[in-house]
Amino acid sequence: MDHDEQDFEAFYRARAQPLLRTAYLLTGDRHLAEDLVQDALARTHRAWRKLRDGGNPEAYARQVMYNLQVSRWRRKRVPESLPGDLPERRDGRDQAGDAANRLALRQALLTLPPRQRAALVLRYFEDHSEAEAAELLGCRIGTLKSHTSRGLAALRKALPDLATEGMK
Protein backbone atom coordinates (compact mmCIF):
# COMPACT_ATOMS: atom_id res chain seq x y z
CA MET A 1 0.00 0.00 0.00
CA ASP A 2 1.51 3.34 -1.00
CA HIS A 3 1.49 6.49 1.12
CA ASP A 4 -1.63 7.90 -0.51
CA GLU A 5 -3.55 4.73 0.17
CA GLN A 6 -2.31 4.65 3.74
CA ASP A 7 -3.37 8.26 4.25
CA PHE A 8 -6.78 7.63 2.76
CA GLU A 9 -7.18 4.51 4.88
CA ALA A 10 -6.42 6.53 8.02
CA PHE A 11 -8.86 9.21 6.93
CA TYR A 12 -11.51 6.59 6.28
CA ARG A 13 -11.07 4.95 9.68
CA ALA A 14 -11.34 8.27 11.44
CA ARG A 15 -14.17 9.88 9.51
CA ALA A 16 -16.40 7.21 8.02
CA GLN A 17 -18.65 6.88 11.05
CA PRO A 18 -19.22 10.64 11.50
CA LEU A 19 -20.04 10.88 7.82
CA LEU A 20 -22.50 8.01 8.16
CA ARG A 21 -24.26 9.83 10.99
CA THR A 22 -24.69 12.94 8.92
CA ALA A 23 -25.76 10.90 5.90
CA TYR A 24 -28.42 9.21 7.99
CA LEU A 25 -29.90 12.57 8.94
CA LEU A 26 -29.89 13.57 5.29
CA THR A 27 -31.49 10.39 3.98
CA GLY A 28 -33.46 8.91 6.88
CA ASP A 29 -32.47 5.41 5.80
CA ARG A 30 -29.37 3.50 6.78
CA HIS A 31 -28.94 1.80 3.41
CA LEU A 32 -29.28 5.06 1.54
CA ALA A 33 -26.88 6.62 4.03
CA GLU A 34 -24.30 3.93 3.32
CA ASP A 35 -24.77 4.41 -0.42
CA LEU A 36 -24.30 8.15 -0.02
CA VAL A 37 -21.13 7.83 2.04
CA GLN A 38 -19.81 5.20 -0.34
CA ASP A 39 -20.19 7.56 -3.29
CA ALA A 40 -18.83 10.57 -1.43
CA LEU A 41 -15.76 8.73 -0.19
CA ALA A 42 -15.13 7.16 -3.58
CA ARG A 43 -15.02 10.64 -5.11
CA THR A 44 -12.79 11.79 -2.28
CA HIS A 45 -10.53 8.85 -3.00
CA ARG A 46 -10.33 9.83 -6.66
CA ALA A 47 -9.34 13.38 -5.66
CA TRP A 48 -6.98 12.32 -2.90
CA ARG A 49 -3.70 13.29 -4.54
CA LYS A 50 -4.83 16.87 -4.92
CA LEU A 51 -6.51 16.99 -1.54
CA ARG A 52 -3.39 15.88 0.32
CA ASP A 53 -1.54 18.99 -0.83
CA GLY A 54 -3.27 21.52 1.34
CA GLY A 55 -6.86 20.40 0.76
CA ASN A 56 -9.45 19.48 3.34
CA PRO A 57 -10.60 15.91 2.67
CA GLU A 58 -13.42 15.92 5.15
CA ALA A 59 -14.87 19.18 3.89
CA TYR A 60 -14.58 17.84 0.38
CA ALA A 61 -16.32 14.59 1.29
CA ARG A 62 -19.13 16.43 3.07
CA GLN A 63 -19.58 18.81 0.17
CA VAL A 64 -19.82 15.89 -2.24
CA MET A 65 -22.30 14.24 0.08
CA TYR A 66 -24.58 17.25 0.26
CA ASN A 67 -24.41 17.82 -3.47
CA LEU A 68 -25.11 14.18 -4.22
CA GLN A 69 -28.09 14.09 -1.93
CA VAL A 70 -29.64 17.21 -3.43
CA SER A 71 -29.01 16.11 -7.01
CA ARG A 72 -30.36 12.62 -6.36
CA TRP A 73 -33.53 14.12 -5.01
CA ARG A 74 -33.79 16.33 -8.08
CA ARG A 75 -33.49 13.35 -10.37
CA LYS A 76 -35.85 11.38 -8.14
CA ARG A 77 -33.74 8.35 -8.74
CA VAL A 78 -33.62 7.53 -5.07
CA PRO A 79 -37.12 7.57 -3.64
CA GLU A 80 -37.26 8.69 -0.07
CA SER A 81 -38.69 6.20 2.29
CA LEU A 82 -40.37 6.30 5.64
CA PRO A 83 -39.86 2.84 7.01
CA GLY A 84 -42.04 2.40 10.05
CA ASP A 85 -39.62 0.53 12.25
CA LEU A 86 -36.79 2.25 14.00
CA PRO A 87 -33.53 0.41 14.54
CA GLU A 88 -33.03 -0.97 18.02
CA ARG A 89 -31.03 1.21 20.34
CA ARG A 90 -28.03 -0.52 21.86
CA ASP A 91 -27.40 1.67 24.86
CA GLY A 92 -30.16 0.26 27.02
CA ARG A 93 -32.11 3.49 27.28
CA ASP A 94 -34.58 2.95 24.49
CA GLN A 95 -37.68 4.32 26.11
CA ALA A 96 -40.88 4.37 24.12
CA GLY A 97 -41.03 8.14 24.33
CA ASP A 98 -37.53 8.58 22.98
CA ALA A 99 -38.26 6.23 20.13
CA ALA A 100 -41.46 8.09 19.27
CA ASN A 101 -39.61 11.40 19.34
CA ARG A 102 -36.90 10.12 17.05
CA LEU A 103 -39.43 8.68 14.65
CA ALA A 104 -41.35 11.95 14.63
CA LEU A 105 -38.18 13.96 14.03
CA ARG A 106 -37.03 11.66 11.27
CA GLN A 107 -40.39 11.82 9.55
CA ALA A 108 -40.51 15.58 9.90
CA LEU A 109 -37.00 15.90 8.45
CA LEU A 110 -37.91 13.77 5.47
CA THR A 111 -40.83 16.01 4.61
CA LEU A 112 -38.40 18.91 4.08
CA PRO A 113 -36.85 19.65 0.70
CA PRO A 114 -33.25 18.38 0.72
CA ARG A 115 -31.69 21.85 0.81
CA GLN A 116 -33.71 22.83 3.86
CA ARG A 117 -32.86 19.54 5.51
CA ALA A 118 -29.20 19.97 4.65
CA ALA A 119 -29.23 23.52 6.00
CA LEU A 120 -30.62 22.38 9.33
CA VAL A 121 -28.18 19.50 9.61
CA LEU A 122 -25.24 21.76 8.79
CA ARG A 123 -26.29 24.48 11.20
CA TYR A 124 -27.69 22.56 14.15
CA PHE A 125 -26.04 19.14 13.98
CA GLU A 126 -22.62 19.97 12.62
CA ASP A 127 -22.65 23.45 14.17
CA HIS A 128 -21.32 25.20 11.10
CA SER A 129 -21.57 28.96 10.85
CA GLU A 130 -23.92 30.42 8.28
CA ALA A 131 -20.98 31.29 6.06
CA GLU A 132 -19.52 27.78 6.27
CA ALA A 133 -22.89 26.13 5.66
CA ALA A 134 -23.56 28.37 2.68
CA GLU A 135 -20.19 27.53 1.20
CA LEU A 136 -20.75 23.79 1.65
CA LEU A 137 -24.13 24.03 -0.04
CA GLY A 138 -22.77 26.28 -2.75
CA CYS A 139 -25.27 29.07 -2.12
CA ARG A 140 -25.31 32.63 -0.78
CA ILE A 141 -25.68 33.31 2.94
CA GLY A 142 -29.09 34.87 2.33
CA THR A 143 -30.25 31.72 0.59
CA LEU A 144 -28.89 29.60 3.41
CA LYS A 145 -30.77 31.74 5.92
CA SER A 146 -33.95 31.30 3.93
CA HIS A 147 -33.54 27.51 3.79
CA THR A 148 -32.83 27.40 7.52
CA SER A 149 -35.77 29.60 8.44
CA ARG A 150 -38.23 27.67 6.33
CA GLY A 151 -36.89 24.37 7.58
CA LEU A 152 -37.22 25.38 11.19
CA ALA A 153 -40.75 26.66 10.61
CA ALA A 154 -41.72 23.36 9.04
CA LEU A 155 -40.18 21.41 11.91
CA ARG A 156 -41.98 23.56 14.48
CA LYS A 157 -45.24 22.98 12.67
CA ALA A 158 -44.73 19.23 12.57
CA LEU A 159 -43.27 19.04 16.06
CA PRO A 160 -44.82 21.75 18.24
CA ASP A 161 -42.79 20.68 21.28
CA LEU A 162 -39.50 21.03 19.45
CA ALA A 163 -37.08 23.15 21.45
CA THR A 164 -35.96 25.70 18.88
CA GLU A 165 -36.17 28.88 20.89
CA GLY A 166 -33.61 31.42 19.82
CA MET A 167 -33.03 29.69 16.48
CA LYS A 168 -33.74 31.50 13.29
Place this chain on the structure above:
Amino acid sequence: MNHDLHDQFADLADEMDGTDLVRLRDRVDRRSRQLRTRRTVATSVAAVAVVAALTGGATLLQFRDQETPPPVPGTSATTSPAPATSSDPPTTAPTSSSSSPSVNPDALPGTLFYLTLQPGKPIQLYRYVDGVQHTTSFGTASSQDVYASPSPDGTRLVVNTSPNVASITPGDLVIVEAGGARRAIAHNVRFDGGNTAIWTPDGTAVIAGGVRYNPADGSHGATGANGLPYLAYSADGSLRAYVAAQPATVQITKADGSSPRAVPVTGLAECERAGCPTSVQSLSDDGRYLALGNVNSDPQHVYSTALVYDTVSRKRVELGQLRHVWFRTDGAVVDTGSQLKLYDRSWRLVHTYPPPQREEGATRLLYRP
Protein backbone atom coordinates in the same frame (compact mmCIF):
# COMPACT_ATOMS: atom_id res chain seq x y z
CA MET B 1 -39.02 17.23 24.16
CA ASN B 2 -36.58 18.81 26.46
CA HIS B 3 -33.37 18.61 24.45
CA ASP B 4 -32.19 21.22 22.10
CA LEU B 5 -32.22 20.49 18.40
CA HIS B 6 -28.56 19.48 18.30
CA ASP B 7 -29.12 16.80 20.91
CA GLN B 8 -32.18 15.53 19.14
CA PHE B 9 -30.29 15.32 15.85
CA ALA B 10 -27.48 13.52 17.69
CA ASP B 11 -29.98 11.08 19.20
CA LEU B 12 -31.38 10.35 15.76
CA ALA B 13 -27.89 9.98 14.27
CA ASP B 14 -27.07 7.40 16.95
CA GLU B 15 -29.31 5.02 15.05
CA MET B 16 -26.64 4.89 12.38
CA ASP B 17 -24.37 2.50 14.22
CA GLY B 18 -23.50 -1.06 13.41
CA THR B 19 -22.35 -0.42 9.85
CA ASP B 20 -19.77 -2.93 8.67
CA LEU B 21 -16.98 -0.45 8.00
CA VAL B 22 -14.68 -3.04 6.45
CA ARG B 23 -17.31 -3.91 3.91
CA LEU B 24 -18.13 -0.27 3.28
CA ARG B 25 -14.44 0.36 2.66
CA ASP B 26 -14.47 -2.35 0.03
CA ARG B 27 -17.51 -0.73 -1.59
CA VAL B 28 -15.69 2.62 -1.63
CA ASP B 29 -12.74 1.05 -3.43
CA ARG B 30 -14.93 -0.57 -6.05
CA ARG B 31 -16.89 2.61 -6.61
CA SER B 32 -13.65 4.56 -6.94
CA ARG B 33 -12.39 2.19 -9.62
CA GLN B 34 -15.72 2.46 -11.39
CA LEU B 35 -15.50 6.25 -11.37
CA ARG B 36 -12.02 6.07 -12.84
CA THR B 37 -13.31 3.92 -15.68
CA ARG B 38 -16.20 6.27 -16.36
CA ARG B 39 -13.92 9.29 -16.37
CA THR B 40 -11.69 7.55 -18.84
CA VAL B 41 -14.59 6.90 -21.17
CA ALA B 42 -15.92 10.46 -20.78
CA THR B 43 -12.49 11.89 -21.45
CA SER B 44 -12.13 9.81 -24.58
CA VAL B 45 -15.54 10.86 -25.88
CA ALA B 46 -14.85 14.49 -24.98
CA ALA B 47 -11.63 14.31 -26.94
CA VAL B 48 -13.57 13.05 -29.93
CA ALA B 49 -16.03 15.92 -29.50
CA VAL B 50 -13.21 18.46 -29.40
CA VAL B 51 -11.73 17.03 -32.56
CA ALA B 52 -15.14 17.10 -34.18
CA ALA B 53 -15.63 20.72 -33.18
CA LEU B 54 -12.20 21.70 -34.47
CA THR B 55 -12.90 20.03 -37.77
CA GLY B 56 -16.24 21.67 -38.25
CA GLY B 57 -18.43 19.10 -36.58
CA ALA B 58 -21.78 20.42 -35.46
CA THR B 59 -22.10 18.48 -32.24
CA LEU B 60 -21.03 20.01 -28.98
CA LEU B 61 -20.84 17.64 -26.08
CA GLN B 62 -20.50 18.89 -22.56
CA PHE B 63 -19.47 16.72 -19.66
CA ARG B 64 -19.94 17.97 -16.17
CA ASP B 65 -19.94 16.09 -12.90
CA GLN B 66 -22.44 18.09 -10.91
CA GLU B 67 -21.87 16.24 -7.67
CA THR B 68 -18.15 16.81 -7.47
CA PRO B 69 -17.04 20.17 -6.11
CA PRO B 70 -15.15 22.20 -8.67
CA PRO B 71 -12.22 23.39 -6.53
CA VAL B 72 -10.62 19.98 -6.43
CA PRO B 73 -11.01 18.06 -9.66
CA GLY B 74 -10.46 14.34 -9.76
CA THR B 75 -7.28 12.71 -10.79
CA SER B 76 -6.41 12.57 -14.43
CA ALA B 77 -7.77 9.88 -16.60
CA THR B 78 -5.80 6.92 -17.75
CA THR B 79 -5.98 5.21 -21.07
CA SER B 80 -8.22 2.21 -21.25
CA PRO B 81 -8.03 -0.49 -23.87
CA ALA B 82 -10.62 -0.45 -26.59
CA PRO B 83 -13.21 -3.18 -26.42
CA ALA B 84 -11.86 -6.33 -27.87
CA THR B 85 -13.15 -7.30 -31.26
CA SER B 86 -13.37 -10.83 -32.40
CA SER B 87 -11.07 -11.57 -35.29
CA ASP B 88 -11.74 -15.28 -35.69
CA PRO B 89 -14.68 -16.24 -37.83
CA PRO B 90 -17.51 -17.33 -35.56
CA THR B 91 -18.65 -20.88 -35.91
CA THR B 92 -22.12 -20.46 -34.46
CA ALA B 93 -22.65 -16.72 -34.48
CA PRO B 94 -26.24 -15.63 -35.05
CA THR B 95 -25.18 -12.82 -37.38
CA SER B 96 -22.31 -12.12 -39.69
CA SER B 97 -20.76 -9.55 -37.37
CA SER B 98 -19.42 -10.41 -33.96
CA SER B 99 -18.14 -8.18 -31.21
CA SER B 100 -16.98 -8.90 -27.71
CA PRO B 101 -18.44 -7.30 -24.58
CA SER B 102 -16.34 -4.57 -23.01
CA VAL B 103 -14.33 -6.08 -20.21
CA ASN B 104 -14.36 -4.50 -16.81
CA PRO B 105 -11.74 -6.42 -14.85
CA ASP B 106 -13.22 -5.46 -11.50
CA ALA B 107 -16.87 -6.39 -11.75
CA LEU B 108 -19.46 -7.81 -14.06
CA PRO B 109 -20.86 -4.97 -16.18
CA GLY B 110 -24.61 -4.59 -15.79
CA THR B 111 -26.92 -5.11 -12.84
CA LEU B 112 -27.50 -8.19 -10.74
CA PHE B 113 -30.65 -8.25 -8.63
CA TYR B 114 -30.97 -10.13 -5.34
CA LEU B 115 -34.01 -10.12 -3.11
CA THR B 116 -35.00 -11.25 0.36
CA LEU B 117 -38.67 -12.18 0.72
CA GLN B 118 -39.45 -14.00 3.94
CA PRO B 119 -42.68 -13.51 5.92
CA GLY B 120 -42.30 -11.08 8.79
CA LYS B 121 -38.83 -9.96 7.72
CA PRO B 122 -37.67 -6.90 5.82
CA ILE B 123 -37.92 -7.09 2.05
CA GLN B 124 -34.54 -5.97 0.77
CA LEU B 125 -33.55 -5.55 -2.84
CA TYR B 126 -29.82 -5.69 -3.42
CA ARG B 127 -28.68 -4.38 -6.78
CA TYR B 128 -25.08 -4.72 -7.86
CA VAL B 129 -24.59 -2.12 -10.55
CA ASP B 130 -21.24 -2.76 -12.24
CA GLY B 131 -20.27 -4.44 -8.99
CA VAL B 132 -21.37 -1.63 -6.69
CA GLN B 133 -24.03 -2.57 -4.19
CA HIS B 134 -27.21 -0.56 -3.79
CA THR B 135 -29.81 -1.59 -1.24
CA THR B 136 -33.46 -0.63 -1.21
CA SER B 137 -35.91 -1.49 1.56
CA PHE B 138 -39.51 -2.36 0.78
CA GLY B 139 -40.97 -2.68 4.25
CA THR B 140 -41.84 -6.01 5.83
CA ALA B 141 -42.94 -9.09 3.92
CA SER B 142 -46.45 -10.33 4.53
CA SER B 143 -47.21 -14.00 5.07
CA GLN B 144 -49.31 -13.78 1.90
CA ASP B 145 -46.46 -12.57 -0.29
CA VAL B 146 -45.58 -15.35 -2.69
CA TYR B 147 -43.39 -13.94 -5.45
CA ALA B 148 -41.85 -10.55 -6.06
CA SER B 149 -40.27 -9.04 -9.14
CA PRO B 150 -38.31 -5.76 -9.13
CA SER B 151 -38.95 -3.03 -11.68
CA PRO B 152 -36.04 -2.46 -14.07
CA ASP B 153 -34.91 0.62 -12.14
CA GLY B 154 -35.20 -1.15 -8.79
CA THR B 155 -37.59 1.37 -7.23
CA ARG B 156 -40.72 -0.82 -7.13
CA LEU B 157 -41.74 -4.41 -6.69
CA VAL B 158 -44.71 -6.23 -8.09
CA VAL B 159 -45.79 -8.93 -5.68
CA ASN B 160 -48.11 -11.88 -6.23
CA THR B 161 -49.98 -12.58 -3.01
CA SER B 162 -52.21 -15.43 -2.02
CA PRO B 163 -54.57 -15.93 0.92
CA ASN B 164 -53.68 -19.61 0.79
CA VAL B 165 -50.40 -20.41 -0.87
CA ALA B 166 -50.67 -24.15 -0.26
CA SER B 167 -53.88 -24.24 -2.30
CA ILE B 168 -52.45 -21.92 -4.96
CA THR B 169 -55.38 -19.57 -4.38
CA PRO B 170 -55.20 -16.50 -6.62
CA GLY B 171 -54.65 -13.26 -4.72
CA ASP B 172 -53.94 -9.57 -5.00
CA LEU B 173 -51.38 -8.14 -7.34
CA VAL B 174 -49.56 -5.55 -5.25
CA ILE B 175 -47.16 -2.76 -6.15
CA VAL B 176 -44.71 -2.07 -3.33
CA GLU B 177 -42.83 1.21 -3.36
CA ALA B 178 -39.39 1.72 -1.85
CA GLY B 179 -40.01 2.24 1.85
CA GLY B 180 -42.86 -0.26 1.98
CA ALA B 181 -45.99 1.58 0.77
CA ARG B 182 -48.31 -0.99 -0.80
CA ARG B 183 -51.05 -0.64 -3.35
CA ALA B 184 -53.16 -3.49 -4.73
CA ILE B 185 -53.77 -2.94 -8.42
CA ALA B 186 -55.73 -6.13 -9.13
CA HIS B 187 -57.49 -8.93 -7.28
CA ASN B 188 -57.90 -12.63 -7.82
CA VAL B 189 -54.77 -12.89 -9.95
CA ARG B 190 -53.34 -16.34 -10.57
CA PHE B 191 -49.68 -17.01 -10.13
CA ASP B 192 -49.48 -20.73 -10.75
CA GLY B 193 -48.08 -22.44 -13.80
CA GLY B 194 -45.37 -19.90 -14.47
CA ASN B 195 -47.78 -16.98 -14.50
CA THR B 196 -46.08 -14.88 -11.82
CA ALA B 197 -45.97 -11.18 -12.55
CA ILE B 198 -43.09 -9.62 -14.42
CA TRP B 199 -42.27 -6.11 -15.60
CA THR B 200 -41.96 -5.09 -19.19
CA PRO B 201 -38.38 -4.06 -20.02
CA ASP B 202 -39.29 -0.37 -20.03
CA GLY B 203 -40.95 -0.60 -16.61
CA THR B 204 -44.25 0.85 -17.81
CA ALA B 205 -46.38 -2.26 -17.38
CA VAL B 206 -46.72 -5.48 -15.45
CA ILE B 207 -47.75 -8.74 -17.10
CA ALA B 208 -49.49 -11.26 -14.86
CA GLY B 209 -51.64 -14.21 -15.81
CA GLY B 210 -51.76 -13.08 -19.41
CA VAL B 211 -53.03 -9.60 -18.53
CA ARG B 212 -51.13 -6.36 -18.99
CA TYR B 213 -51.53 -3.98 -16.03
CA ASN B 214 -50.66 -0.33 -15.62
CA PRO B 215 -48.78 -0.27 -12.30
CA ALA B 216 -49.96 3.26 -11.58
CA ASP B 217 -53.68 2.66 -11.53
CA GLY B 218 -54.30 -1.01 -12.25
CA SER B 219 -55.97 -0.36 -15.58
CA HIS B 220 -55.44 -3.37 -17.75
CA GLY B 221 -55.81 -4.94 -21.14
CA ALA B 222 -55.46 -8.36 -22.66
CA THR B 223 -52.18 -9.50 -24.12
CA GLY B 224 -53.74 -11.64 -26.80
CA ALA B 225 -52.97 -14.91 -25.13
CA ASN B 226 -54.65 -17.08 -22.57
CA GLY B 227 -51.93 -16.72 -20.02
CA LEU B 228 -48.27 -16.21 -20.84
CA PRO B 229 -46.50 -18.83 -18.78
CA TYR B 230 -42.85 -18.09 -18.17
CA LEU B 231 -42.92 -14.94 -20.19
CA ALA B 232 -39.47 -13.50 -20.82
CA TYR B 233 -38.30 -10.51 -22.84
CA SER B 234 -35.06 -10.15 -24.74
CA ALA B 235 -32.54 -7.72 -23.28
CA ASP B 236 -33.36 -5.05 -25.86
CA GLY B 237 -37.10 -5.53 -25.31
CA SER B 238 -37.83 -6.34 -28.95
CA LEU B 239 -38.83 -10.00 -28.51
CA ARG B 240 -40.67 -12.11 -26.01
CA ALA B 241 -40.95 -15.83 -25.45
CA TYR B 242 -43.21 -18.01 -23.35
CA VAL B 243 -44.36 -21.55 -22.98
CA ALA B 244 -46.96 -22.00 -25.69
CA ALA B 245 -47.96 -25.54 -25.00
CA GLN B 246 -46.84 -28.22 -22.66
CA PRO B 247 -44.95 -30.31 -22.81
CA ALA B 248 -42.45 -28.87 -25.19
CA THR B 249 -43.17 -25.82 -27.31
CA VAL B 250 -41.93 -22.27 -26.85
CA GLN B 251 -43.54 -19.37 -28.66
CA ILE B 252 -41.28 -16.51 -29.76
CA THR B 253 -42.91 -13.29 -30.97
CA LYS B 254 -42.14 -9.65 -31.28
CA ALA B 255 -42.83 -7.69 -28.10
CA ASP B 256 -46.29 -6.73 -29.36
CA GLY B 257 -47.19 -10.36 -29.99
CA SER B 258 -46.82 -10.25 -33.76
CA SER B 259 -44.73 -12.56 -35.94
CA PRO B 260 -45.18 -15.68 -33.83
CA ARG B 261 -42.76 -18.57 -34.21
CA ALA B 262 -43.33 -21.87 -32.45
CA VAL B 263 -40.18 -23.65 -31.33
CA PRO B 264 -40.57 -27.29 -30.33
CA VAL B 265 -37.82 -28.59 -28.10
CA THR B 266 -38.80 -32.23 -28.20
CA GLY B 267 -35.50 -33.24 -29.76
CA LEU B 268 -33.59 -32.65 -26.56
CA ALA B 269 -32.23 -35.68 -24.79
CA GLU B 270 -33.62 -34.27 -21.55
CA CYS B 271 -37.13 -34.93 -22.83
CA GLU B 272 -36.43 -38.66 -22.69
CA ARG B 273 -35.03 -38.54 -19.20
CA ALA B 274 -36.85 -36.07 -16.96
CA GLY B 275 -39.11 -34.09 -19.22
CA CYS B 276 -38.43 -31.30 -21.67
CA PRO B 277 -37.04 -28.16 -20.08
CA THR B 278 -39.58 -25.60 -21.18
CA SER B 279 -39.73 -22.87 -18.53
CA VAL B 280 -38.36 -19.89 -20.45
CA GLN B 281 -35.86 -17.86 -18.45
CA SER B 282 -34.46 -15.54 -21.11
CA LEU B 283 -33.87 -15.21 -24.83
CA SER B 284 -31.31 -13.52 -27.05
CA ASP B 285 -32.11 -10.30 -28.90
CA ASP B 286 -32.24 -12.11 -32.25
CA GLY B 287 -34.42 -14.90 -30.87
CA ARG B 288 -31.93 -17.60 -31.75
CA TYR B 289 -31.05 -18.71 -28.24
CA LEU B 290 -33.38 -19.64 -25.40
CA ALA B 291 -32.35 -20.18 -21.80
CA LEU B 292 -34.68 -22.88 -20.54
CA GLY B 293 -35.38 -24.12 -17.05
CA ASN B 294 -36.78 -27.44 -16.03
CA VAL B 295 -40.40 -28.23 -16.55
CA ASN B 296 -42.72 -26.40 -14.21
CA SER B 297 -44.23 -28.13 -11.18
CA ASP B 298 -47.00 -26.11 -9.57
CA PRO B 299 -46.98 -24.11 -7.43
CA GLN B 300 -43.21 -23.81 -7.45
CA HIS B 301 -42.01 -21.25 -9.96
CA VAL B 302 -38.83 -22.31 -11.72
CA TYR B 303 -36.17 -19.61 -11.77
CA SER B 304 -33.02 -21.49 -12.69
CA THR B 305 -31.74 -22.36 -16.13
CA ALA B 306 -31.03 -25.93 -17.14
CA LEU B 307 -29.66 -25.36 -20.61
CA VAL B 308 -29.37 -22.98 -23.56
CA TYR B 309 -31.19 -24.09 -26.69
CA ASP B 310 -30.13 -23.03 -30.17
CA THR B 311 -33.34 -22.68 -32.17
CA VAL B 312 -31.42 -22.78 -35.47
CA SER B 313 -29.35 -25.92 -34.98
CA ARG B 314 -32.02 -27.31 -32.63
CA LYS B 315 -29.35 -28.40 -30.20
CA ARG B 316 -28.29 -27.36 -26.77
CA VAL B 317 -25.26 -25.13 -26.44
CA GLU B 318 -22.65 -26.93 -24.37
CA LEU B 319 -21.74 -24.58 -21.55
CA GLY B 320 -20.99 -26.98 -18.72
CA GLN B 321 -22.49 -26.47 -15.30
CA LEU B 322 -24.87 -23.53 -15.04
CA ARG B 323 -27.62 -22.12 -12.87
CA HIS B 324 -28.72 -19.06 -14.78
CA VAL B 325 -28.12 -17.63 -18.21
CA TRP B 326 -29.01 -14.10 -19.24
CA PHE B 327 -28.44 -12.61 -22.65
CA ARG B 328 -26.88 -9.31 -23.51
CA THR B 329 -26.90 -7.57 -26.85
CA ASP B 330 -23.21 -8.45 -27.20
CA GLY B 331 -23.27 -11.90 -25.64
CA ALA B 332 -24.43 -13.67 -22.52
CA VAL B 333 -23.77 -14.02 -18.81
CA VAL B 334 -23.63 -17.54 -17.39
CA ASP B 335 -23.96 -18.07 -13.67
CA THR B 336 -22.33 -21.35 -12.70
CA GLY B 337 -23.11 -20.91 -9.03
CA SER B 338 -19.54 -20.12 -8.08
CA GLN B 339 -18.64 -17.88 -11.03
CA LEU B 340 -20.19 -15.43 -13.42
CA LYS B 341 -18.92 -15.97 -16.93
CA LEU B 342 -19.21 -13.36 -19.64
CA TYR B 343 -19.43 -14.73 -23.18
CA ASP B 344 -19.43 -13.00 -26.53
CA ARG B 345 -22.04 -13.70 -29.20
CA SER B 346 -20.01 -16.62 -30.51
CA TRP B 347 -19.97 -18.23 -27.09
CA ARG B 348 -16.33 -17.49 -26.55
CA LEU B 349 -15.49 -16.88 -22.92
CA VAL B 350 -14.53 -13.22 -22.46
CA HIS B 351 -14.08 -12.94 -18.71
CA THR B 352 -14.88 -14.68 -15.45
CA TYR B 353 -16.01 -12.82 -12.34
CA PRO B 354 -16.61 -13.89 -8.76
CA PRO B 355 -20.24 -13.36 -7.74
CA PRO B 356 -20.96 -10.60 -5.25
CA GLN B 357 -20.93 -11.54 -1.61
CA ARG B 358 -24.54 -12.48 -1.10
CA GLU B 359 -26.54 -10.99 1.74
CA GLU B 360 -28.09 -13.50 4.11
CA GLY B 361 -31.35 -14.92 2.79
CA ALA B 362 -31.07 -13.14 -0.55
CA THR B 363 -31.94 -14.95 -3.74
CA ARG B 364 -30.39 -14.02 -7.05
CA LEU B 365 -33.29 -13.03 -9.24
CA LEU B 366 -32.08 -11.69 -12.49
CA TYR B 367 -29.49 -9.77 -14.42
CA ARG B 368 -29.94 -6.79 -16.69
CA PRO B 369 -27.22 -5.58 -19.05
